[in-house]
Structures are given as C-alpha cells and as structure tokens.
Amino acid sequence: MNYNVNEKGYYGDFGGAYIPEMLYPNVEELRQNYIKVMQEPDFQEEFKALLKEYVGRPTPLYYAKRFSEKYGTNVYLKREDLCHTGAHKVNNTIGQILMAKRLGKNRIIAETGAGQHGVATATVCALMGLECIVYMGAIDIKRQAPNVARMKMLGATVVPAESGSKTLKDATNEAIRDWINNPTDTHYIIGSVVGPHPYPDMVARFQSVISEEVKKQLLEKEGKENPDYVVACVGGGSNAAGIYYHYLDTPEVGIIAVEAAGKGIHSGESAATSALGKEGIIHGSKTLLMQTDDGQITEPYSISAGLDYPGVGPMHAHLFRSGRGEFISITDADAMQAGLELCKLEGIIPAIESSHALAIFEERKFKKEDIVVVNLSGRGDKDLSTFIDYFKLA
C-alpha cells in the first residue's frame, strides 16, 4: 500500500482540494510549482543553509537514559525543542517563505492557535523582510499573550478572528478568507499538514528533514537506520509527518500517533480526532474531523492549544484507516504528569503537546530491547503559566 500522497493529491481516501473557485488559481499555481521549486539546486542550498545556520539543525537525537530505565526500554528523543523559536514549526516556515519568494509573493498570511506557528512565521518574515499578518482566535489571543507579544516584536500584525468559536479553526477560516480577498500578491503559510493539496504534502516534505536526520543519527548510535517505533503527538500532524516520513514504507518501523483526549475521550471535551471524528471536509481537505451528525464542525478541547484542532491531516487519516499507524489518546492529566516527569528525569522542559507523546509509556509497554524514537516537538517555555497553574507551582 502507498502511504504517501498520490498524483491526485490523495492519501488513500483522504486529501484532495475542496476549495472555492476563488482559491483555485493560487492553489493551482502552488500545485504546479512546489515540487519543481523544491528540487531546484539553489532552493535546496538555501533551505539547507538556513536550517543549519539559522534553525540550528541537525537537532540532537538524545538517548534519554533515566527515562528509558524507568520504562524498561530504549527511548531516544528527537530534540526539535532545540530549534530556533522552540519547536519544529520553523522547518516548515523556512521552506514556505523560500517558496513564497520564488513565486513572487510579498505578503505573507498565517493562522495560529497557540502562537508557535505564528511566531515561526513572523520570524521568517522578519528574516526575509516580508509583510506578515497572523490570524489568531480572539480567545487564543487572551490565552497566549506571550506569543502575541513575540509576534508583534517580530513585526507581524496579529488579527483577532472573531468569527465562530474564535479559536484555531476560525483563525484558519479567516486566513483563507484573506487569501480569497488578496489573490495575487499573497502566500498563505499553513502551519501543519492540513488544508487543500498540495499543502499536506509540501509541509510533510519540509518536515521530513526530521526523519532524514534520525536515520543518520541512529545509524551512528545503534548501527542501524530503523528504530522499532517512531512516536509523535498529532494536532494537525506536521511534527508526526516529519518523523514518520522516511519510515512510511518500512513496515518494521511501528508508527505511533498520540492525540489529545482532553478531559477524556467521551467527556465531550476532547480533541481525539481518530476516535471521535468522521470522514468529512475541513479547510479544503477530505479527512477525519469532529463534527455533528448534521456535518457542522465541532469545537475540540485540549489543555494544549497546539493539539486543539478538530481534524487531522489526510496522511494521518489514512494511516489510521489503513491500520499502518497505532493511535493512542492521552488525557490532559496524563500529559501534564509526563511533562513534569521529563523535567525531573532528564532536565528537559517539554511543550505540553510533546508531553502527550511522552505519556504513552505508562500504558503502552515496549520490549527491553526496543528502540523507540519520540519526537520532542517543542519546548515548554510557552507553557510555563499552564504548568504553574496546573501544579500550583507558584
């Protein structure tokens, strides 16, 4: 079976480009050019140089000794938290800003939930001297004040999304509406492997540097390229797509996707899309999404703003339906404990998103000789106030 995108923009039953005609010229321009541009030698050169000099890649593959001992297996952490701006998101924004420049666009728009992708976009716009407008749900603007301040310091305009539920899905709607209203000079930098084709594939390719590095690093450390498992949290699914990418067609490598169960899968306050979602259309893509029986998109919940999305990228919907991926959901409480545990055992403060991936070891048992690579997608600085409130640390 093919787990990557096909020539029509589908992963199995999922994907495609369900977009209003107003967006067709932009999306079509991107579709016709993205692979060609990415393969140009000078694009590759500039992309690689920026990832190295500016982002700080390759990020370490770190053997978490005390954490491994506790769980009786071998856990490596892929340290995306050490990327400039604190998460994997910047791999994609570097790639897309170079794409935008080559397509002759001088105005950049983006959506953001927690603000990580907004910060990563504002950062590359500052780097390239391009105008940057970030849409963010009015509620998220209140919840994520430090990232709003960061974006502003970096020169971006932050526009509150006041429609619908005033969170990430609505910010995405607003960004898409902006693109409809600015069809010629604007590039939309989507923050995950979501949206109409070719976005899921383009973002996955930019993030695939993660598993490209893991292969080399594991070969050095273990004498083989393949771990037994790769594990990642899934919001839209970009850090997951990055660490799965070069292992999709290697069945010996188990793929584990970790979703946010919020207060419990059946609590009514959850973001566990694979468990609760049905096939449908969100933001231009056919995928699994949380919705009412009538097809209205519902508002998810997770303590982690980065996992608080009612859909998943079409790649992940396909990994789920085909059985290639093992999907686990983790509650707020278990994620918070796992995050704190990593601080104590390894001296690393993880993002709450990434903490979901770390939490599976309490219930999912691995063999003593297994090698499990967990994508530590981001650092926890942005989450300090949530950790402080949750554990009454102050």
Place this chain on the structure above:
Amino acid sequence: MNRINTKLEEGKKLLSIYFTAGYPKLEDTTTVIEKLVEAGVDMIEIGLPFSDPLADGPTIQESSTAALKNGMTTAKLFDQIKDIRKTVDIPLIVMGYFNPMLQYGVEKFCATCAEIGIDGLIMPDLPLAEYEEHYQATFEKYGLKMIFLITPQTSDERIRQIDAASDGFIYMVSSASTTGKTSGFSNVQTDYFERIAALNLKNPQIVGFGIKDEETFKAATQTAQGAIIGSAFIKTLTEKGIEGISGFIKSIRP
C-alpha cells in the same frame, strides 16, 4: 425542462436573492421564500447554513451562526420546504457547503431535492474535478443543475471547462473577494464583465457578490443575464425583518 433553463430563456434580466434558511427565525424559511416571490424576484438561492463558511464575509457568517443556533439542520430545511412547490414555481437553488451534504449522504440529498422540486445546487467548495469524477452522475440522475463559480482570476481556459461542464448558468463572482464586500464596481469589474461576454459561452452568466442596490444591479446586468443579491438582503432581514422584503426588492428593480 428544468425551471432554471426555462427562466433563462425568458430573456429578461433576472434578479435572484440568496438568504440563509432558518434566519432570522427558524420557521421563517418558507415565509421569506413566499414574500420574495410576491415581490417579484425571478429565482431564489436557499442557503443551508454551515459552521465554517469559508467563502463568506461577516454578514452571511453571522446569519449562518444564528440559523444554526436557531436549530437549523439539513433535515429540518427539507422538512420546512417539502410542500413549497404547491405555492412557488420560480427556480429554487440550494446553496451550501459540501460537508453537510456529505454527512446527509450525497445520493439521499439529491433524491430529497428532486422530490421537493429543487432545481439546482451551488456548493462553492465542491470543485469541478471532484464533481466530475465522483458526483456528476448522481446530480444528473436527479435532474439537479450544478452551478459553478468563476472569478476575475479564472483563466479563459478554465472558464471554458466550466462552461462545458455546466448546463444552467455560470455564477460570475464580481471581484476577488468573500461575500458582502460593498465597495461598488469599478473599471476592473466592467472590463471583466466584458471579457466574459466576449467569450460567447454556451451558458448565460449571473453575477453575484457585491450587488447591493439598483445601481450595482444595473451595472452587473449590463452584459450578464442576471444578478444575485445576498449580504445586502440579509442585512435588510436583520434590520427590518420579513416586513422589509418587498421594499428592498422594489428598491433594486423599481
């Protein structure tokens, strides 16, 4: 023959109105349709509200949110209009986003529309390629016309593809925008209207987005065969309720 084709053959400049079903009140749907017919409109787009209407500006978004809060659903709409053909004989088009249709079941949705006497569908996020590959056969089986959009950015080549795939009319979006932008028309629109007219398409064109008064209606129908008013009508409903309908229509086409 489908009512849309028949209406277009009359040759006059058509005034078509979009409104959101279940707005301002849940049970207003059929009253709005009947008042519009009384006021002399030629065609109606019944908006099926959606939680995430990507192509719409604030006015239609807010009416959709309100309609959903009122309790509007696909099944509810079909129930409200099940007897509409006893009183109304102008073309009726259902306009909505694709996900609610997908959840209802595409075939069941089309069958119900045909039973009620709906003539066509506008689904802005169901693009040409997906339609042709997966759904065209079903739409046609139930005699429903799929209406496609074009914009000032649509290439001539693609317009010809859309023309070939259509049998009804082409929905000509007046400018590159979401619904409800009210800046009026400039040379850019006039040039675009003329460019399209010069293509000599087999389908007539009806202009929508940004039509709000007599002046914009006249400008839009200079070359096109009709115009669709949405946001400006919804604003009237919001401000004046059902009572405002006939006055609004008179102001557009005195």
